Structure formats: C-alpha cells, structure tokens
Amino acid sequence: MLPAIVANWRWAMLTPIGIFVTYVALRGISESWDNDGFPESLAIKLELMPIVFPVHMVAGGLALLLVPLAFWFRGTRWHKWAGRVAAADILVAGVTALPVALLYPVTKISAAGFATQGIAWMVLLGFGLWHIRAGRMAQHRACMLMLAAVTSGALFFRIYLGLWKAIIGFKYFYYFYALDAWIAWGLPLLAMSFWLRTEKWKLRQH
Ligand code: HEM
Known part of the structure; x- marks a missing residue:
C-alpha cells in the first residue's frame, strides 16, 4: 500500500x-528559427552569429531532454548510448554558449555568469567521463548530478526572469538579469554539492 502511494506521489x-x-x-529549439520576438539585445547577437547562436539554441534545447533521458536509463544498456x-x-x-555569452553582452556580469556556467558544464562533463572510464562509479554519479544541477540553470534562469517581470516589471531589470545569470545555476549547483556531501557523511556513519 505505502509503496503505491509513494510511487503515485513521485509521478x-x-x-x-x-x-x-x-x-x-x-x-x-523552435526559437532557433522562430525568433522575431527577440529583444534587441538578443537580435543583435543573432545577426552577428547567424549559425552559432541557432546551433546553441537547438543543442541547448536538446540537452534539456537528453540529460534526463540518460538518468532515466541508468542501470540499463541504453544508459551508455543516451549518455x-x-x-x-x-x-x-x-562551446557555442561561450561566443554567445561574450560577444555583444547584455551586461558584462551576465556574460561572465553565462561563460562560467558553460565552462563548469563542460568541466563536469569531462570529469564525469574520466571517472567512469576509470571505473569510479560514485565519482561519475556525483559529477553527473552536479552537471544536471548546472543544466537546470537554463530553466531557473527563465523562471526567475519571468517572475521578476510579472512581479516587479522592468524596474532594475538589467541588474536582476546579471544576478540571474549567476544564481540560476549557482544555487542548484551549491544545493547539489551540499546534498552530495551530507549523503557521503551519512554513508560514513553506517
Ligand atoms: C547550461 C549552459 C548554457 C549556457 C552557458 C548558455 C548561455 C546562453 C547565452 C549567453 C545566451 C544569450 C543570452 C545573453 O547573452 O544574455 C543564451 C541564449 C539562449 N539559450 Fe542558452 N545557455 C545554456 C544552456 C541552454 C539550454 C539548456 C537551453 C535550452 C532551452 C538554452 C537555450 C537558449 C535559447 C533558446 C536562447 C535564446 C534566448 C532565450 O530564449 O532566452 N541554453 N544561452
């Protein structure tokens, strides 16, 4: 009875x-071609990077689907391929996020936030692959959970920006945009690192 309730809650x-x-x-993904509604700051980037920016949008959109898929297939023979x-x-x-972040930035602080996010994303990916190739499963899992936290930044960025527009409007918008480029992925990464540490600590107690 209890497991059924837990499973229903999960779903x-x-x-x-x-x-x-x-x-x-x-x-x-659709914004890579359907982008007439882009604000000027993003339309300029699109004009400067007519290939790189749309490629980023498509690959970024796919990442939001492919990362959960790789987690979903954990423990099956599909995990390797999805991964x-x-x-x-x-x-x-x-790689495409870096020029998109640094060329004609909306603000310098947001550009630094996005560039750091992109680098953190790829560094975690590199470490995650290195660990699994050496058979270090726990470290691979930790890196991939932190990578998922950084990926979630793309969602939180839009949620926070939408909430700011809905509640505050355009007042201090550029200040918040800059802050958002850091906290959207920084906070989930901090929370995940903290959770992984407490999990490790609990395991040591047993
Ligand atoms: C996690 C690493 C990522 C980084 C570092 C990154 C970086 C950026 C940057 C710098 C911009 C231009 C905005 C600006 O300069 O103010 C941008 C725009 C965009 N990115 Fe990413 N991005 C990432 C992930 C994603 C993901 C997962 C998606 C999936 C939806 C995505 C989709 C887009 C789209 C559609 C735009 C166009 C503007 C918008 O709709 O907000 N990106 N990204």
Missing part, C-alpha cells in the same frame, strides 16, 4: 516538471 511531482522541461526545450549522445550535445551547446 504527481515528476509529470508537471517533465511537461515544463519539455515545453522549455521545444520552445528553445554518449547527451555528452556530444552538451559539448556543442557548451
């Missing part, structure tokens, strides 16, 4: 999150 939580993630991913495709996609999304 009740995961379904809306899954729908939201899929919506943001598909919207991101490989996700890794290749993250590399494309991460």
